[in-house]
Every structure is written in structure tokens, then in C-alpha cells.
Amino acid sequence: MKKPNVVFIMTDHQRADSIGMIQDGMEVTPNLNKLAAKGVVFNRAYNACPLCVPARTALATSRYPTNNSIVYNDWEGVKAGNHKPIHEYLYEAGYEMAHVGVDHIRTQPSLKDRVSFKKWVTQKDHMSGLKSKGINSSQSLDHKKEVWEQKDTGERYRKKYSNSRTSVWPHDVKDFRDCYFCEESIDFLKQNHKKPFALFTYFWAPHPPLIVPEPHAYKFDPKRITLPDNVGKISSKEPISRRDGIAAQLAESVSMDEWRKAWAAHLGLVHFVDEQIGHLIDTLETIGELNNTIIVFTADHGDHLGQHSMYQKMEMYEEAIKVPLIIKIPNVQHKQINTVVSHLDVMPTLLDLLEINHDECLDGASVKHLIDYENKEEDRQVFCQYSGNPSLGYVRRAIITSRYKYIYDGSNEQELYDLLMDPHEMFNIAEEKDYEKLVIALHDKCKQWGASHGDWVNFE
Numbered sequence: 534m535k536k537p538n539v540v541f542i543m544t545d546h547q548r549a550d551s552i553g554m555i556q557d558g559m560e561v562t563p564n565l566n567k568l569a570a571k572g573v574v575f576n577r578a579y580n581a582c583p584l585c586v587p588a589r590t591a592l593a594t595s596r597y598p599t600n601n602s603i604v605y606n607d608w609e610g611v612k613a614g615n616h617k618p619i620h621e622y623l624y625e626a627g628y629e630m631a632h633v634g635v636d637h638i639r640t641q642p643s644l645k646d647r648v649s650f651k652k653w654v655t656q657k658d659h660m661s662g663l664k665s666k667g668i669n670s671s672q673s674l675d676h677k678k679e680v681w682e683q684k685d686t687g688e689r690y691r692k693k694y695s696n697s698r699t700s701v702w703p704h705d706v707k708d709f710r711d712c713y714f715c716e717e718s719i720d721f722l723k724q725n726h727k728k729p730f731a732l733f734t735y736f737w738a739p740h741p742p743l744i745v746p747e748p749h750a751y752k753f754d755p756k757r758i759t760l761p762d763n764v765g766k767i768s769s770k771e772p773i774s775r776r777d778g779i780a781a782q783l784a785e786s787v788s789m790d791e792w793r794k795a796w797a798a799h800l801g802l803v804h805f806v807d808e809q810i811g812h813l814i815d816t817l818e819t820i821g822e823l824n825n826t827i828i829v830f831t832a833d834h835g836d837h838l839g840q841h842s843m844y845q846k847m848e849m850y851e852e853a854i855k856v857p858l859i860i861k862i863p864n865v866q867h868k869q870i871n872t873v874v875s876h877l878d879v880m881p882t883l884l885d886l887l888e889i890n891h892d893e894c895l896d897g898a899s900v901k902h903l904i905d906y907e908n909k910e911e912d913r914q915v916f917c918q919y920s921g922n923p924s925l926g927y928v929r930r931a932i933i934t935s936r937y938k939y940i941y942d943g944s945n946e947q948e949l950y951d952l953l954m955d956p957h958e959m960f961n962i963a964e965e966k967d968y969e970k971l972v973i974a975l976h977d978k979c980k981q982w983g984a985s986h987g988d989w990v991n992f993e
Contacts, residue, residue: 537862541828544832545736545833547739570867572862575900579917588876590637591877595897605924608923614641627729628731630648633717659714662708678782702747714735714809739799743799749801749805750801768960774944828861831858836853848929849930850958851952858879947972949971979992
């Protein structure tokens, strides 16, 4: 039998709770909802880092950021190691390969040099196309906010990040980045394939700046958005240093009306990219390959959108590190899995599903057995880290279990949340006597994981 094709789809900044969400009387992700209804849905999936390049590189290599050396947005791959990505495994197994979208995976040699791609399209190609049309693709200063960033030496400096301001894309929607990525992906799918194919499409939306193409810019009425009850609020006993973090600084002085507008714009972008994903799935059906294709959907990380009085990512709260993860597998019926899993598990699981052997010691593990067996759930734990951006700086380390999350920042400030009783993480119970032994146990597990995965943070 012909090997199944692979279509891997990733968005940027898309929250896990967007799947199935209803806002302003509408489904935010109607196409992904349909995919979820036919696929395996991992309800508790986490990234390995709430930052683009480390998250994507960790997933692609199944190596924890401190183990593959990409711990911040190392755009040039200066620190990158020689780690084999999932793309290379598929290529060696005989797949026709395509990469379309943002190029944020860093290995040495580079991903492009490792694999002979039949199609290779990145954000640079889109920018060149805009330039040829006379369209300025540079980001307006109106969508920037300057905050304090910290180096690992303790030195602070100023850096600009995308803020929560919203606006409308002033050009034809066909010139929007993800429309371009979608069309290039469809072009690859429609080509004559003599071998099984693997398409990796890395969309940009809903990444800020919150510039939304019409008609999606007006899809959701800010006044009719239902906001989580901790937007603009800080958790009880939050460590003081969290207010020094980038996400907290970006949320300073943002009003509730402004958060509503940010949510409406963000959801508009999510709905827009969901529409592009729908086009890809429809194309698979049109060419007769839908039923012979494994479709993987996830996001690199989420966005706080005002919760915890924070914006963007770069912290260990659910809004940033919990990610959507759906895998549609031929001849496998819909299933919901509540076991904790990691982005690190995606590569070994996909290799397992495709019966592709690997002889590497990976940091993730196949969770195919959770898919295969009815009501199979396990008490697993996953780890997440943040080490600064765009160089070593603020430190966060976390362990997530079936019920608890423990966060450590390299100092004496710790956080513990009961995710069952406190899903919005508003009550830090790390200092409560009843949880003293649990805090020690989880801290020790972080220490052991770090020691075996190249972490330099002092866990004493």
C-alpha cells in the first residue's frame, strides 16, 4: 500500500482554547473544528518554549531547547547543533518534500541544506513579492512598544515589540502573507506526485502586529467578545519579578476597551487563517488524497491577550504554553486524549505512525499507544523553558503534571498552581504549607531534567 502523505500545519500565537470557541455567536475555527471532529485531539498539549524559534526547533528535532542549544530567537542559527529534523526522516523515507511559510527552524546544517525540497517558499519570498508591487511591508511604529529587556549578565536594555494596537490591512487580501502561503501550498498539492508527499505549511497569523485583512477585521464585534475573567488581573502571590517580564510590560496601561479590540483583531486573524487551512483540506479532497493523508495541526505557542495582565507569550502560563494539537489519521476514528503531552512527542509519534525507524535518543516519546487503545490515559509530565529573547535573559522553567504546574525562575521565587481547581492560575500556592513536599518534589524533577538536558540554571 502507498504510504500515507503528511500535511503538517502550524500557526503562530494561536491559543489552545481557540478550537471550539464561540465568540459573537460564531465559531472562531469552523474548519479546525471539523478536523478535530474527525481526528485525535490532544486536550493537554504543551510546547517546550513559549517563543517562536525554540518552540519550532524543539518540535522539529524532538530535542528540548537547552539540549539542542536553540533557547532564544537565534535567527541566524549561531548556536544550532547537528540535530536531525522530522523533515529529513521523511525525505530519507522517500517523500516528496515542501516547506511553505515562516522559516524558524534552526539546525546545522540548515533545514534547507539537509533536504532536497521540491518547493521551498518562505516569508522572504512574500516580502519580495510585496516589494515588486510597491507595497511597504515594514512594521509601523504605531504597532510597537519599547520595553526593558534583560541580559543574562543582569544588564538591562530597551527593545521594541509588537503591541496590542489594532488596524486594518490596507491592501488586497490576496497580498496578505498567509494568502500567499496558502496558494503556494495548494500549488504543491496539485502537482503530479509520483511518491507520497510531505507538506509543511507554517502560517504567520495570528501573530502580532494585529493588522487584520477585510472582512475579517470586522468579523467579531469587540463589544460582544466574552473575555476571560482574569484579563487585566494579576494572580494572588504572583512573584514580584514577573512584572519585570516582557509580557507584563507589554500589557501596562492597556484598558479593557483596548483588550476587547485586541481580542476581536486576534480572533479575526485566527478565523482568517482557519479559512486558509480549510482551503488546504478542501484541496486534499479535490485531488483525492484526503483519506490517505495524516494531517497534523498545532501552533508554536499561544498569547496571553491580557490575562494575568500580560500580552504576547514568554511566560509559563497556560495561555502561552498550552497549544492546540490535532492529528487526523487515515482509518482512525475521532478521539479526545486528556493525557499531558509535549511538542517533543510529535516527531516520535509521527515516525511511529509512519513506521519509520530512528536510532537517535530523542527527548520526546511516541504517544501512538494513547491513540491506539480505548480510554488509554497516563500520568505523564512535561517540561517547558524560557531563557530570554533575543539573547539570554529572563529565566523561566516549568514542569506540568496531570494536575499541577510548578514554575521556577532561577531565584527563590516559585509558583505552584492547581490546574484542576484553578485553571486560570490565579492562586499561587507554592508557599502554602500543605504543598511544601510537592514543591520540593517538582523542583527536584526540574533539576533532574535540567541536569540531563544541558540546562545551566541553578536549581539549588
